[in-house]
Amino acid sequence: xxxxxVLVSGHTLxxxxxxxxxxxxxxxxxxxxxQSLAPVPPLPEKGGKVRHGIFPEELFTLLYPKTGVTGxxxxxxxxLLYMLSKEIYVINHETFAAASIGAxxxxxxxxxxxxxxxxxxxxxxxxxxxxxxxKDQAMASLTQGIEDEKKEQWRVEGRHMLFDAxxxxxxxxxxxxxxxxxxxxxxxxxxxxDYQVELQNLHRRMEQEHMVNWVEQSVIKSIxxxxxxxxxxxxxxxxxxxxxxxxxxxxx
Amino acid sequence: MADKPVALxxxxxMDVKLGQLPSWLGTxxxxxxxxxxxxxxxxxxxxxxxxxVRKGGIGGVAMFxxxxxxxxxxxxxxxIKHDRWRKYH
Numbered sequence: 466x467x468x469x470x471v472l473v474s475g476h477t478l479x480x481x482x483x484x485x486x487x488x489x490x491x492x493x494x495x496x497x498x499x500q501s502l503a504p505v506p507p508l509p510e511k512g513g514k515v516r517h518g519i520f521p522e523e524l525f526t527l528l529y530p531k532t533g534v535t536g537x538x539x540x541x542x543x544x545l546l547y548m549l550s551k552e553i554y555v556i557n558h559e560t561f562a563a564a565s566i567g568a569x570x571x572x573x574x575x576x577x578x579x580x581x582x583x584x585x586x587x588x589x590x591x592x593x594x595x596x597x598x599x600k601d602q603a604m605a606s607l608t609q610g611i612e613d614e615k616k617e618q619w620r621v622e623g624r625h626m627l628f629d630a631x632x633x634x635x636x637x638x639x640x641x642x643x644x645x646x647x648x649x650x651x652x653x654x655x656x657x658x659d660y661q662v663e664l665q666n667l668h669r670r671m672e673q674e675h676m677v678n679w680v681e682q683s684v685i686k687s688i689x690x691x692x693x694x695x696x697x698x699x700x701x702x703x704x705x706x707x708x709x710x711x712x713x714x715x716x717x
Numbered sequence: 718m719a720d721k722p723v724a725l726x727x728x729x730x731m732d733v734k735l736g737q738l739p740s741w742l743g744t745x746x747x748x749x750x751x752x753x754x755x756x757x758x759x760x761x762x763x764x765x766x767x768x769x770v771r772k773g774g775i776g777g778v779a780m781f782x783x784x785x786x787x788x789x790x791x792x793x794x795x796x797i798k799h800d801r802w803r804k805y806h
Contacts, residue, residue, distance in 0.1 A: 508770055509770045510770065510772060511770060511773075512772075512774060515774065515777075518779045551806045552806055554790075555801050574775060586772070589771070
């Protein structure tokens with residue numbers, strides 16, 4: 466029970482990440498040996514057996530073949546009596562103090578031992594649960610990563626469709642561009658040809674007008690003053706005849 | 718008993734026969750580094766057996782304290798000798 470507390474405090478001293486029992490061994494041997502030790506073997510469940518708190522079980526197994534079950538106890542009693550009688554162990558005031566302290570300590574251990582052990586166990590359990598949770602999360606995220614990777618690999622198989630679509634796009638762009646340029650060419654050519662047509666029309670019109678003007682001018686010039694006087698006299702004579710005719714018609 | 722032949726140097730103390738003890742001691746490493754190594758080895762064996770377990774008991778610490786009590790009594794014996802009740806034993 467006390468060693469469980471020692472273990473708890475030792476862990477918090479050794480690695481503040483508090484990664485539970487298994488990693489203390491791993492961290493120690495990680496820095497000492499180069500061989501790989503993964504997966505680290507789990508801690509033993511129980512420590513070496515100890516009888517009456519201070520005598521390791523190996524002593525009892527050592528003496529069992531020769532002296533049976535009571536051997537070590539006889540050995541202990543004999544040793545105790547020898548030490549007392551020869552005063553290798555002297556009884557003085559310290560003996561009394563040791564006895565009182567021993568009694569209190571043993572009473573305390575017997576009474577509170579299990580509850581302290583349960584408490585320390587619970588602390589260890591929490592640590593292990595947290596580490597396990599971290600590990601589970603890591604595993605989950607890694608499996609998720611594997612799934613995503615597989616999905617990406619599946620997607621890669623469809624890339625030829627992607628390239629077909631892209632090729633179509635590019636072909637359409639080229640086609641559009643070509644048609645635009647064709648349009649432009651036709652327009653430009655048409656403009657130039659229209660210009661030439663208009664130019665010829667203009668030429669012809671101008672020539673016509675010029676000719677008409679020239680003819681008019683020459684006709685007007687050709688009317689000499691003599692002819693003008695004759696035509697005016699003829700007009701007056703015609704007018705006189707017309708006036709006489711209308712006068713005659715009016716009186717009748 | 719037909720044990721497979723193991724070199725004397727690698728045997729543990731409990732497997733060494735009594736007659737072989739001096740030669741076994743001769744193979745041990747008594748340089749300061751060797752002594753340090755053996756102390757560290759002993760500490761690690763004790764630690765791994767009694768303390769670095771899932772459900773340790775009182776034994777690990779109690780044996781250590783009992784050993785400390787015994788050792789300190791031993792060191793103080795010359796002083797405690799004067800509290801003896803009888804002169805002759």
